[in-house]
Amino acid sequence: MTPEAERIRIDIREALAAVLPKDWQGSGFLPMDVRPEHMDLARKLDEHLGKKNLLAPAWPEEYGGRGLSPLEQFALYEELGYALAPRMTTISVDLVGPVLILYGSDEQKRRHLPAIANDAMIWCQGFSEPEAGSDLTSLTTRAESKGDVYIVNGHKIWTSMAHWSQWMILVARTGEEGSRGRGLSLFVLPMDSPGIDVRPIYDATGEHMLNEVFFEDVRIPVENLIGNENEGWRYATTLLQYERGDALFIGQFRRLLDDLRERTNSNDTSALIPSEIDLAIGRLLTLRVATMQANDELPDREASEAKLFMSEAYQRFGTTAQHLSGLSGNLTHREPTAPLGGRIVQSVLSSTTATLIAGTSEIQRTVIATRGLGLPRG
Numbered sequence: 001m002t003p004e005a006e007r008i009r010i011d012i013r014e015a016l017a018a019v020l021p022k023d024w025q026g027s028g029f030l031p032m033d034v035r036p037e038h039m040d041l042a043r044k045l046d047e048h049l050g051k052k053n054l055l056a057p058a059w060p061e062e063y064g065g066r067g068l069s070p071l072e073q074f075a076l077y078e079e080l081g082y083a084l085a086p087r088m089t090t091i092s093v094d095l096v097g098p099v100l101i102l103y104g105s106d107e108q109k110r111r112h113l114p115a116i117a118n119d120a121m122i123w124c125q126g127f128s129e130p131e132a133g134s135d136l137t138s139l140t141t142r143a144e145s146k147g148d149v150y151i152v153n154g155h156k157i158w159t160s161m162a163h164w165s166q167w168m169i170l171v172a173r174t175g176e177e178g179s180r181g182r183g184l185s186l187f188v189l190p191m192d193s194p195g196i197d198v199r200p201i202y203d204a205t206g207e208h209m210l211n212e213v214f215f216e217d218v219r220i221p222v223e224n225l226i227g228n229e230n231e232g233w234r235y236a237t238t239l240l241q242y243e244r245g246d247a248l249f250i251g252q253f254r255r256l257l258d259d260l261r262e263r264t265n266s267n268d269t270s271a272l273i274p275s276e277i278d279l280a281i282g283r284l285l286t287l288r289v290a291t292m293q294a295n296d297e298l299p300d301r302e303a304s305e306a307k308l309f310m311s312e313a314y315q316r317f318g319t320t321a322q323h324l325s326g327l328s329g330n331l332t333h334r335e336p337t338a339p340l341g342g343r344i345v346q347s348v349l350s351s352t353t354a355t356l357i358a359g360t361s362e363i364q365r366t367v368i369a370t371r372g373l374g375l376p377r378g
């Protein structure tokens with residue numbers, strides 16, 4: 001870690017201390033779960049970070065960021081994760097911003113980037129469909145070009161935070177049926193457009209973070225197309241690369257380890273050693289991704305290795321935490337006596353999604369095998 005990165009830690013700790021309550025136990029599984037009763041706090045934190053140019057820290061200053069290096073950004077997100085800071089703008093800041101900076105029109109940049117960096121505008125990501133998840137290029141939601149508008153019909157699923165979002169980044173088919181990646185386009189779309197229907201999906205923790213989104217003759221003005229028609233897949237794959245290698249995850253892993261160690265009888269803490277080793281390895285793998293970015297190298301299989309290792313390590317850790325805590329570890333945050341505010345069972349349940357979100361473990365293994373080790377496709 002560079003001295004600058006260590007300085008950023010102090011800045012962000014001060015910013016968090018000014019907003020988060022002293023006994024804050026988080027609002028679910030980072031990066032995106034925010035319980036409705038915590039929305040005001042999450043908004044307040046976003047405003048506070050926005051004022052300090054810490055909401056979109058890695059963006060260039062001209063767009064409202066702080067121009068932090070990848071290692072400084074790592075340090076900042078590690079701190080946010082450790083503090084269990086609720087974050088509404090994960091998709092806006094980590095996915096939408098980088099794509100608009102690279103491929104957006106001047107007008108799209110002018111309109112959306114400051115609104116995200118300063119005013120914490122919430123975005124969702126309309127990519128996955130019921131029949132197109134890992135195999136995203138088979139998606140069927142259509143955007144039909146009609147003069148100065150596109151007319152969208154289709155169905156998205158697993159759309160995180162769609163019910164809180166003001167905007168969506170949408171991938172839809174503009175080419176012929178069967179055109180796969182060559183016929184996809186990327187759009188920005190206001191969520192209050194007529195013809196959009198958002199329906200909740202409740203997850204295993206009983207929370208509502210996920211949604212289905214239905215489109216019926218939704219009109220998107222042509223100026224909301226990102227870049228060129230039918231080139232959206234190229235832009236989207238850039239975007240998906242930003243989804244991996246997450247230091248937030250490392251921070252919350254460290255926090256749960258520290259909290260468990262404090263609560264556990266000292267004779268039992270040896271049970272935490274495998275998780276300590278997992279975290280040390282996962283942190284190094286994630287730091288390697290940040291270091292490559294800092295050296296202007298494009299992480300590929302390295303990002304897959306970090307994501308694969310950390311998501312599976314967190315699942316192992318969840319089970320260890322549950323065993324160490326005994327039956328009380330199964331109490332949820334709805335029980336006032338739940339240890340660590342219900343974070344143990346929450347981690348066990350929601351960590352199951354970690355190996356699906358942002359590319360399943362099987363897909364990561366394929367990337368490592370083919371693009372990393374040069375093995376032939378099976």
Ligand SMILES: Cc1cc2nc3c(=O)[nH]c(=O)nc-3n(C[C@H](O)[C@H](O)[C@H](O)COP(=O)(O)OP(=O)(O)OC[C@H]3O[C@@H](n4cnc5c(N)ncnc54)[C@H](O)[C@@H]3O)c2cc1C
Nearest residue numbers: 125126127128132133134158159160353356357358360362
């Ligand atoms: C918590 C959470 C939040 C999410 N948020 C969003 C969001 O905001 N926006 C969005 O667009 N999507 C979101 N997703 C969807 C996510 O991107 C998909 O779940 C993921 O891409 C997997 O797709 P799928 O669920 O359709 O599973 P499938 O692709 O149907 O996979 C099912 C199983 O088959 C395996 N499999 C599939 N293809 C292969 C292959 N080629 N080789 C080997 N095994 C294979 C998979 O590994 C998996 O085990 C979210 C998912 C979760 C869990």
